[in-house]
Amino acid sequence: MRKLTGLLLGVAIAGLTATASFAADTIKFAFIDPLSGPFAATGQQGLSQYKFAADELVNKKGGVLGKEFEIVAFDNKISPKESLIQLQVAIDQGIRFIVQGNSSGVANALTDAIKKHNKRNPDARVLFLNYSAVDPALTNDKCNFWHFRFDANADIKMDALTDIIAANDDIKKVYLIGQDYSFGKAVAAAAVKMLGEKRPDIEIVGNELHPIGRVKDFTPYARKIMSSGADAMITGNWGADMVGLGKSVIAAGYDNPIYTYYAAADGITKTFGADGKGKVKLVGEGQLNPPPNDRADAYAKAFKAKYPDTDIGQPRIANVMEMLAKAIDQAGSDTDMVAIGKALEGMEHDSLWGTKVFMRPDDHQVIQNVHILAHTDDGVSHDFDNSGYGLVVESTVEMASADAPTTCKMDRPE
Amino acid sequence: MSAAAIELKDLNKSFGLARIIRGVDLSIGRGERHAIIGPNGAGKSTLFNLITGKYRPSSGSVHLAGTDISRLNPYQINRMGLSRSFQITNIFPKMTVFENIRCGLLYSMGYKYSFWHLVDRQPKLTERADEILEQINLTDRRHLIAGVLTYAEQRALEIGITIAGGADIVMLDEPTAGMSASETDYIVDLIRQVTEGKTLVIVEHDMGVVFNLADRISVLVYGEIIESDAPEKVRASEKVQEAYLGVAEEEAD
C-alpha cells in the first residue's frame, strides 16, 4: 500500500513540475486568487482582466526584453493555507511575480511568507504585486520591500470619501456599518477620525459591526438605520453582505446615499438595478464612465467583445501590467527582483484611465486619482453585468492622500 | 454479622402512572442460587434492571452486601462485584470471541483505563481469557468474529463475559430463552459449573431449568413477591398455583 502511495505521489508531483519545464521564454505572473468557492466570481474576473491586459498592453507591443507576459492561474480557494501552498508551487515553477488581491487576510499571509522566503532564498526572490487588498497595515506596520500595492488603500479611499461628504452640507447624520473583521474595523475607525477632523458637526448616529458572511437577513440592521434618521451611510461590505445590506436598506425605505467600497460588478450591479439608482455610491480608482479618453474607451470595448460576461471591475490591473513592463525594461532583467523593485519605487506613470499614478517609495503605496462613482444608467457607456447600469464618475479627488503619513520603515536590500 | 448478598427494601418503580414494582422486599443470601419466576409482564426484567443500576428506583432501596447501591451507575455496581447477562444477546458482535472475553476481564484485572499497557503483551490476561474460553467450551471459536456464532454459542459467550470479571454475584436474565431442549441442557450445565461457589440470581421461564438450578425461588406477580421459598414448597404453594392459574385463565380469554 505504501508503494501505491509512493506511485501516486510520484505521478502527481511529476505533473506539478512538468508544467514548469516548457515555455521558459515568457515572463510569468502567478495569479493566486480564488477560482472556486464563494468568491470565485471575483477571482475569475480578475484573471480575465489580467490576461486581457497582458495581451493588449504588453504582448501586442512586442513584450518586454523580447519576452511576452504570461498569466498563470493558481486557485487559492481564498484560504491562506492554500495560498501558501500555491505560492510554493508557483515559485517552484520559476515564477517570480505574484499577483493577488482578494482578501487582506490572504495578502497578509502572502506578504509575510514572501518576506521570509526572500530572506531565506536570496537567489530565488519574488515580488508581490497586490492589486486589491486594501488593509492599510500592508503599507504601514507590515510593509516590506517586496510588496507593492496598486489599489488605493482603505484609508486613502476614506480620505477621499470624507472630502466629498465634508463638502456636502446636507449631510448631518452618518451611519457606519461594516463586517466584523480588520477591514470593516479599519473603515469605521478611519471614518470616525476623518469625519471628526473635517466636519466635527456631523453626528455619527451608528457605528457597528456585524458578523462577516453570517447574517442571513439584514432587515433588523436596516430598521436601525432607518430609525437613526441617517442622511448617509458608509459601508465597507462586499459580496453577499453588500447585496444583503443594500437590498434590505432600500426595501425598508431608505432614500439617502449609501457610500460603499465594493458595490459593483459580479452580479451586484445587476441585483441593485433600478432600486439602487441615486442611492448606491462607490469610492474607488479608475474611470470607465464617461470614458476618460479614446484609448480607454477602445480598451473597454475590446475587453467586452472578448469577455461579454465579465467587466473591468478593477481598472488598476491595466496599471499593474504597464508599470511592470516599464520596470522590467528599466531594470534590464526579469530575474533581478531588487532592480525591478527599485525601478518600480517612485515610478510615475500615465494611466490608461486618465490619471497619473505614482508608486510612493516610502511605503510602496500607489497614489492616484480617487473618484466617487454613482450607480446609475444615465450616461453609461460601459455597464456592468450587462444590466445597462454602471458606475459614472460623480466627483474626483486628485492624487488622493499624496502626503498622508505612513508608519512604514522600509528595509531595503542592497 | 454478615449481610445478605442482595437485599431489597420496599422497592418501588413506576413508569408514568404504571406501577411496575410494588413494594418488593427480598433478601438473597451469599452463595444462594435464587430464581425469580412469574408470568409475563410481572416485572421480572424491571426488577433485574433495578438491582443492576440500569433503572433508578422510584422509592425503596437496593443493598449489595450491606451497601446501598440504589443511586449508583451500572459500572459502579459492577465494580462492587455484581455482574449480569441480558435477555437479548448482548455481546460485542464485531470483536472476536477471544476479545469479548478479554474485554470482560480488563477492569477486574486492574487494567482499568490504562493506556500504557499493550493488551497483546499481557500473558496473564491472555491466559485467563483462554481459561474462560475453555470453561465455556469456545476455545475452537477463539478467532471468530462473535457476530457469526450460533445462538447457543453466543449465549454461552455472554455468560462467559458475565463471569469473566470474577464477580461474586452473577445475575442471568433468561439465559435459555429461545433454545432447543438439548441446547438448554448444555447451558444449564455450563451455568452450574461456572457459578460454583457464587451467588446466582436467575430470571427464567423454563420451570425445568428453575427447579433444576435454584436453591430458592421467588414468585413475582404484578410487581409483588407472593412467595419466596425452597423449590418444592413453592411448587406446592396454593397461592402460586392460583396466581399462575389465574393468569392462565386471563390469558385464555
Place this chain on the structure above:
Amino acid sequence: MSAVSDAEAARRGKSGLFSLAKTAPWFIAAVLLICLPLVFNSGAGFTVMNQMAITIIFALAYNMLLGQGGMLSFGHAVYMGLGGFFCVHLMNMVEYDGLMLPLPLLPLFGGLFGLLFAFIIGSFSTRRAGTVFAMISLGVGELIASLSIIVVAFFGGEEGVSGDRTMGPEVAGFDFAQQSEVYYLTAAWLFISALAMFLYSRTPIGRISNAVRDNEERAEFLGYSQRYVRWISFCASGFFAGIAGGLFAINFEILTEENLNLATSGSILLITFLGGVGFFLGPVIGAIVFTLLQTVLSLYTEIWALYVGLLFVLTVMFFPSGLAGVIAIHVRPWQLGKIGLLAAPYLKMIVPAALFVFSCAAVLEILFHARHAALGEEEMWLYGLTINSQGVWPLTIAIAIAVVSLIILKRLAPSLKEAWDEANHQETGS
C-alpha cells in the same frame, strides 16, 4: 500492514510485539519517509508532503473518535486549530521574549493544548454518544470559529497570527529555514504519532473504546463508565490533533480562522471516511488522496471540487468502507493464493474504465467551458488536444466514448464477478 483486523491481531495474540511481521511495516514506513525527499526534492514537493503528513496525523486522530470510538464530530478542527494557535504564540514568545524552546518540541506543546481543550469540552460533550455528541461538537465548533473572529487579541481576527519558526535555538545545526528541514521534522512527528496512535488502539482503553462503540450498555456492565471511556478517547484524539496543529504552525507559520472553521472540520470527516474508518490505514490513504486531489487536481481544472464531491458521494454509496476497504477485500484472495485470478479481468477492464472516467470528465469540462469561457475563446485544452468547445463534435465524441466504454464495462462485469467468486472460494475439505 493493511487492515489489521481484530481476528488477525488476536491470532497473533501470543507472539511478541517485536516480531518481524509486526515491526516490518513500520520499518518500511520509516525508510520510505526518509527516502521520499530523494525523489521529490522541489519546494512544492516538500510543501505537499508536509501538508500530507499533517493531514495524516489529523485524520488518524479524528479516526480515534469516529472509527474506534464511534463518535461523529463536526467540530474537530477546533483542537488542531487551538493547538496550532498556541504554538504560533509560543513561536512568537521565542522570537520576542527569548523563550528557549527548541522548535522540534513545539508540536508536543500543541498536543498538550489540544488535550487541555478536549478535556474541558469533552467534560460535557461526551456524556452521550450519537446525535447529541455530534450536535454539541457542531455547536462548539461554530462557537469557537466565531470567537476567533471576535477575539482579535488571541486569534488575530481574519488575518490570523503569524510567526517565524527560525528564531529559536538551532538544533544540531538546523535552523529550519528550509522546507527540507521542516519535512524531516514533520516526518519524525508523523512516525512517532502514528506509532503511538496504533499502539494506543492496542491498550486496554483502546480496546474498551471499541467495546463502547459497539455496545455501550454491555461495557457499562463490565465495570466501565461509557462516559469516561469516551472522554478519555476524546482527550487522546485532541492531543494528537493538537500535535498536527503544532506541525501546521511550523510548516505554514500562520494560523487563521480557517484552521478552526466548520469547512476544515467537515473536510477531515470526508478525508477519514474516504480512506475508510474501519482500518488503521484508512485515514492515511484518505489524507494522501485528498491532499493530492486538492492541490494537484486544482492546477488542472477549475471544477476540481465537483470531482471531489462526486468521488466522495460515489464512495459512500458503493464503498462505504472507503478506499482501504477496497484494498482490504483483496486480502482474502491474496491469502488463498488466488489473487492472480483477478489480474486478467482487471487488466481487461482497466482500459474501458479509464476511458469511461476520462470521457465523462471530458463531457463535464467541455460543457463547463462552453458555458463559462470568454466569448470567442472557443478553443480549449483537453488531455493535450486543442478542441472547439462550442462545436458539436467534441461533445458527441466524448459522449460516444463514454457510452461505448460503459457498454464494454457492462459486458465485462460478469466475467469479473465470476473471477471474484472463484478467487474468494476456499477449496472444501480443508
Place this chain on the structure above:
Amino acid sequence: MSLLAVNLLDGLVTGLLLFMLCSGLTLIFSMMGVLNFAHASFYMLGAYFAYQISTYVGFWPGLIIAPVAVGIAGALIERYGLRRVHQYGHVPELIFTFGLALLIEEVVQFFWGKSHMAYYEPEVFKFAAFSIAGNAFPAYKVFMIFVAIAIFLVLLYILTRTRVGLIIQAALSYPATVQNLGHNVPLVFMGVFGVGTAMAGLAGVIAGPVLGTFPGMAVVLGSIVFVTIVIGGLGSLWGALIASLLIGWMQTFAASYNVTMADILMAVGIDKPVDLSDNALRDLWTLTLPQIGPILPYLLMVLVLVIRPRGLLGKRET
C-alpha cells in the same frame, strides 16, 4: 415601541421561513432517522430553479413548478442514492447527505456560475404594504408570512385529519412500528423525502428574491436549520415551530439592540480600563450583541443539549 413592533414582524418572517425548512427536515428525520445535511441545499435548488423558470415565464409559475421539481430531484436522490446507503447505517447516511450538500453546491455553480442571480419578487409586490414610524414593510414579506402560515395549516391538516398524517404521526413517536404496519416502507420514505425537500424548495423560491440567490445561500443557512430542530426536539413539529420562531426573534432582536459588554460590565460595577489597546480583554470590552447574534443559536443548542438532551419538546433521544 414602534421599532419593537417592526422587529416582531421581521422576526416572524425569519422564523416562519426557518420553519418551512425545519418542518421538512423534521419529517425526514422522524420517519427515516436521517439527519439530512443537504436540506439547505434543496432550499438553494428551489431558488435557482425558480430563478431559471422566472426568466422564461415569470415568478408565479415558478412558485409551483420549482418546488415540485426540487421534490422530484429529492425523491430520485432518495431512490438511487440514500436507499442504497441506508443499509450501511445512520452514520454513512449522514455522511452521504453531507457529501451531497457539497456536490449540490458544485453542481449549482457548474450550471449557474458563481455570481448573484438577478431573481426578483414579482412586480405586484414591489410596494410597501404599510409602514410603522417610517419603516416600510414590503408587501412581499406579507406574502411570505401568508405562504408560510398556509403551509403550516396544510401540514397541520394533513397530519391531524388524514390517514397519511396519522401514519406519519405514529412514525414520529414510534418509528419502528410503522414498518410493521404493512405499509410500503421504501415508497413512504421516498415520498417523505420528496415532500420534505419540496418544502425546502418552496422556502427557497420565496426567500430567494429577499435573501439573495447565490451559491453560498445554502451554507449561510445550512447548520442553523439543524440547530433549530435539535433545540426544538428531534421529531417534534411543534418543537420545530417554537424553536424556529424563537431563533427568528432572537436573531432579529440581537441585531437590533446595541447592548454592549461594556454596559453590562460597568453595570455590575467593573471599571473600564482607560487604555484598551494593549489589554488582553479588549475584545470583551468592545463586544456588542449584534456581533454575537448569529452564534447565539449555537450557544443555545449546546446549553439545551447539555441540560436537556432531547430538546425542548422532543419525545425521544436519538
